[in-house]
Amino acid sequence: MKFTDGNWLVKEGYHIHFPKEIYDFKVEEKALTLFAPCKYINHRGDTLDGPLLTIKLTAPLDDVIRVQTWHYQGEKEKYPNYAVANRNQVLQIDETDQQLIFSSGALTLKLNKQDFQMIFDNVAGQLTVADQKGLAWIEGPDQQPYMRGQLKLSVGEHLYGLGERFTPFVKNGQSVEIWNEDGGTSSEQSYKNIPFYLSSKGYGIFVNHPERVSFELGSELVSRAQFSVEGESLDYYFINGPAPKDVIRRYTALTGRPALPPAWSFGLWLSTSFTTDYNEETVTHFVDGMAERGIPLSVFHFDCFWMEGFEWTNFIWDRDNFPDPKGMLKRLKDKGLKICVWINPYIAQKSPLFHEAHQKGYLIKKPNGDTWQWDRWQAGMGIVDFTNRDAVQWFQGHLRQLTDMGVDAFKTDFGERIPTDVIYHDGSNSEKMHNYYAHLYNQVVFDLLKEVKGEQEAIVFARSATAGSQKFPVHWGGDCDSTYEAMAESLRGGLSLTTSGFGYWSHDIGGFENTASADVFKRWTAFGLLSSHSRFHGSASYRVPWRFDDEAVAVARHFTELKNRLMPYLYRHAVENSQSGIPIMRSMLLEFPEDPLTEALDRQYMLGDRLLVAPIFNEMGLGSFYLPAGTWTHLLSGEVIEGGSWVKTHYDYYSLPLFVRENTILPIGSDQTQPVYDYAASITLRLYQLQDNSRVELPIYNSAGILCKRFSVVKENDSIEITTSQTEEPFTVEVISNEQIRSTTVGQLETTETGVKVAVAKGINKLTLTL
Numbered sequence: 001m002k003f004t005d006g007n008w009l010v011k012e013g014y015h016i017h018f019p020k021e022i023y024d025f026k027v028e029e030k031a032l033t034l035f036a037p038c039k040y041i042n043h044r045g046d047t048l049d050g051p052l053l054t055i056k057l058t059a060p061l062d063d064v065i066r067v068q069t070w071h072y073q074g075e076k077e078k079y080p081n082y083a084v085a086n087r088n089q090v091l092q093i094d095e096t097d098q099q100l101i102f103s104s105g106a107l108t109l110k111l112n113k114q115d116f117q118m119i120f121d122n123v124a125g126q127l128t129v130a131d132q133k134g135l136a137w138i139e140g141p142d143q144q145p146y147m148r149g150q151l152k153l154s155v156g157e158h159l160y161g162l163g164e165r166f167t168p169f170v171k172n173g174q175s176v177e178i179w180n181e182d183g184g185t186s187s188e189q190s191y192k193n194i195p196f197y198l199s200s201k202g203y204g205i206f207v208n209h210p211e212r213v214s215f216e217l218g219s220e221l222v223s224r225a226q227f228s229v230e231g232e233s234l235d236y237y238f239i240n241g242p243a244p245k246d247v248i249r250r251y252t253a254l255t256g257r258p259a260l261p262p263a264w265s266f267g268l269w270l271s272t273s274f275t276t277d278y279n280e281e282t283v284t285h286f287v288d289g290m291a292e293r294g295i296p297l298s299v300f301h302f303d304c305f306w307m308e309g310f311e312w313t314n315f316i317w318d319r320d321n322f323p324d325p326k327g328m329l330k331r332l333k334d335k336g337l338k339i340c341v342w343i344n345p346y347i348a349q350k351s352p353l354f355h356e357a358h359q360k361g362y363l364i365k366k367p368n369g370d371t372w373q374w375d376r377w378q379a380g381m382g383i384v385d386f387t388n389r390d391a392v393q394w395f396q397g398h399l400r401q402l403t404d405m406g407v408d409a410f411k412t413d414f415g416e417r418i419p420t421d422v423i424y425h426d427g428s429n430s431e432k433m434h435n436y437y438a439h440l441y442n443q444v445v446f447d448l449l450k451e452v453k454g455e456q457e458a459i460v461f462a463r464s465a466t467a468g469s470q471k472f473p474v475h476w477g478g479d480c481d482s483t484y485e486a487m488a489e490s491l492r493g494g495l496s497l498t499t500s501g502f503g504y505w506s507h508d509i510g511g512f513e514n515t516a517s518a519d520v521f522k523r524w525t526a527f528g529l530l531s532s533h534s535r536f537h538g539s540a541s542y543r544v545p546w547r548f549d550d551e552a553v554a555v556a557r558h559f560t561e562l563k564n565r566l567m568p569y570l571y572r573h574a575v576e577n578s579q580s581g582i583p584i585m586r587s588m589l590l591e592f593p594e595d596p597l598t599e600a601l602d603r604q605y606m607l608g609d610r611l612l613v614a615p616i617f618n619e620m621g622l623g624s625f626y627l628p629a630g631t632w633t634h635l636l637s638g639e640v641i642e643g644g645s646w647v648k649t650h651y652d653y654y655s656l657p658l659f660v661r662e663n664t665i666l667p668i669g670s671d672q673t674q675p676v677y678d679y680a681a682s683i684t685l686r687l688y689q690l691q692d693n694s695r696v697e698l699p700i701y702n703s704a705g706i707l708c709k710r711f712s713v714v715k716e717n718d719s720i721e722i723t724t725s726q727t728e729e730p731f732t733v734e735v736i737s738n739e740q741i742r743s744t745t746v747g748q749l750e751t752t753e754t755g756v757k758v759a760v761a762k763g764i765n766k767l768t769l770t771l
């Protein structure tokens with residue numbers, strides 16, 4: 001929200017009050033409280049009248065400082081609030097004549113007593129400053145109070161995150177409202193609004209308010225990042241890096257780490273699509289068609305019309321089209337598939353469940369006690385009140401009936417159109433609940449799946465989210481068009497979301513609205529199968545590849561098989577994400593923060609820490625991408641390019657810019673037909689451009705996320721030594737390098753197009769290659 005009129009004037013009807021000095025302070029074991037009047041105190045009479053801000057500083061984690069500011073502290077507590085891990089540390093506070101110095105790990109906050117100022121430093125130097133106007137209480141029209149925070153932006157400083165945003169990846173110059181809306185992927189609205197941003201200078205800001213937060217990022221004032229909320233208090237966390245990954249680690253330590261998704265979820269998902277006609281015969285035809293064409297399929301998804309129209313959500317199969325749902329699901333699962341069905345938290349008036357939910361008070365109410373209803377999406381629909389424990393158990397009971405039939409996962413659609421002129425069973429504030437509802441909704445479904453399937457099998461396919469929702473993977477990008485422009489905006493949204501602490505992200509391959517050309521579909525297929533999760537889905541047309549052309553079938557088969565063979569690599573990153581919060585799909589900035597040319601890149605990304613992916617966004621097949629410094633090898637062709645430059649080259653449909661960093665051990669699995677198998681069995685290690693005097697460790701996890709094998713590769717002088725912790729399985733080593741391998745202590749060298757390889761028999765735990 002903007003409060004000023006240009007650089008000097010305040011908007012008519014607003015009055016801004018900001019602290020002039022620290023008049024007094026109180027030191028406790030785990031908190032420093034400041035008392036900062038909004039005028040200078042020159043004599044005792046100046047203590048009369050006028051606002052005074054109370055500022056409480058704590059250190060919930062090392063390298064994190066929480067800044068809480070109040071004008072009035074007498075407001076009744078409103079909830080819900082985010083669940084934040086506030087393990088407050090014992091404080092280190094120093095005082096000089098001019099400053100109070102507050103430290104948390106390597107993060108330091110210097111507070112000027114006179115001419116109030118907050119200076120945030122770390123080992124690299126000054127990060128940012130909140131000057132006298134950096135905290136403010138604002139009187140608006142009709143005495144509406146606001147609280148505002150401001151931090152200075154340095155020359156060349158870029159900001160990222162704020163959830164899944166389809167606007168430019170760098171958020172400088174944007175006005176952003178943290179308010180979940182169902183706006184598709186081609187507007188400033190977002191399904192997943194997260195009040196967290198990351199700075200290229202190596203710090204992050206998390207505004208701890210579930211309600212609407214307004215950000216002005218170098219927009220109202222071009223040299224300031226600003227955030228404001230309605231009310232009498234402001235609460236935010238300043239999170240130190242110094243690397244962007246460090247910020248993400250600490251942010252997810254505060255708000256929650258993603259659960260580890262089941263390995264099968266990384267395989268290819270196929271949907272019935274939205275408004276298409278389908279029944280068991282159609283579904284079986286699609287599933288068998290994929291198998292006949294050799295396209296490995298892992299999950300089949302039933303979208304809305306598995307239930308009758310006008311009755312969403314009733315949790316009842318449409319018996320005209322699915323007369324034997326339990327038998328049908330068994331037949332599909334006998335083909336090796338997992339099953340996902342579409343749900344949402346809305347109960348249409350025609351649904352057999354509406355009357356029961358209304359009578360028992362399971363739906364959100366109007367202030368007069370009536371059930372809140374409207375006609376958008378489904379006629380007369382109400383919304384389940386997940387603050388009512390009985391309603392939660394009722395909703396989960398219907399989900400349990402579906403899991404008992406054989407359903408493995410739920411696509412948790414919607415959750416954004418949540419009204420604010422309502423009351424909740426537990427008294428929750430409706431403004432705070434608007435965004436937070438998405439968290440409750442997905443948690444209810446995720447918890448049920450954990451209960452009935454086990455913790456390692458729980459997964460949702462969610463559209464709406466707020467801070468902390470990363471704990472319930474996975475999330476997909478919502479309704480996009482079927483064009484290259486929509487494909488690019490989807491990637492921007494995904495990179496913004498993963499920069500906001502979300503580990504996994506998917507999108508509708510080929511686009512949702514309309515129908516893509518065969519060209520767009522094939523290029524999007526490569527992009528989709530090099531994302532963390534991959535799904536063919538659309539609106540009014542089927543998204544099976546043979547509906548486009550024969551080549552689309554071959555492209556889908558090629559990239560699905562590739563992804564399955566990459567599972568030892570991908571699942572290692574999934575396990576590490578559950579431990580660290582670092583996303584699988586990540587922006588170039590996150591992996592190469594020292595390279596200023598990565599700061600604005602939003603048409604390429606890193607898949608894990610070793611693979612660079614740059615989707616093709618044009619019908620000419622032209623790949624345009626930047627390779628950071630170092631030696632890069634194309635995964636599919638073996639082409640070697642020295643980085644530090646921008647590259648443009650053409651690719652056919654079976655390829656795209658897909659490069660491996662130097663000094664990489666890339667594990668290639670032995671099974672291309674499915675995502676779940678023994679990842680250590682007959683594994684191939686590809687060694688890419690190992691650097692002199694380097695040591696690289698490679699853990700291999702099984703499909704349950706348990707460490708089962710570890711490889712160590714050391715290159716010194718004229719040899720490469722490979723050792724393994726387990727010898728039960730044979731493995732193969734491929735050395736992809738410009739250097740010549742002359743001999744090996746184990747087996748025979750076999751020359752390949754890109755280097756040499758040697759097969760290592762069972763029982764051997766060490767081999768040495770001589771250069």
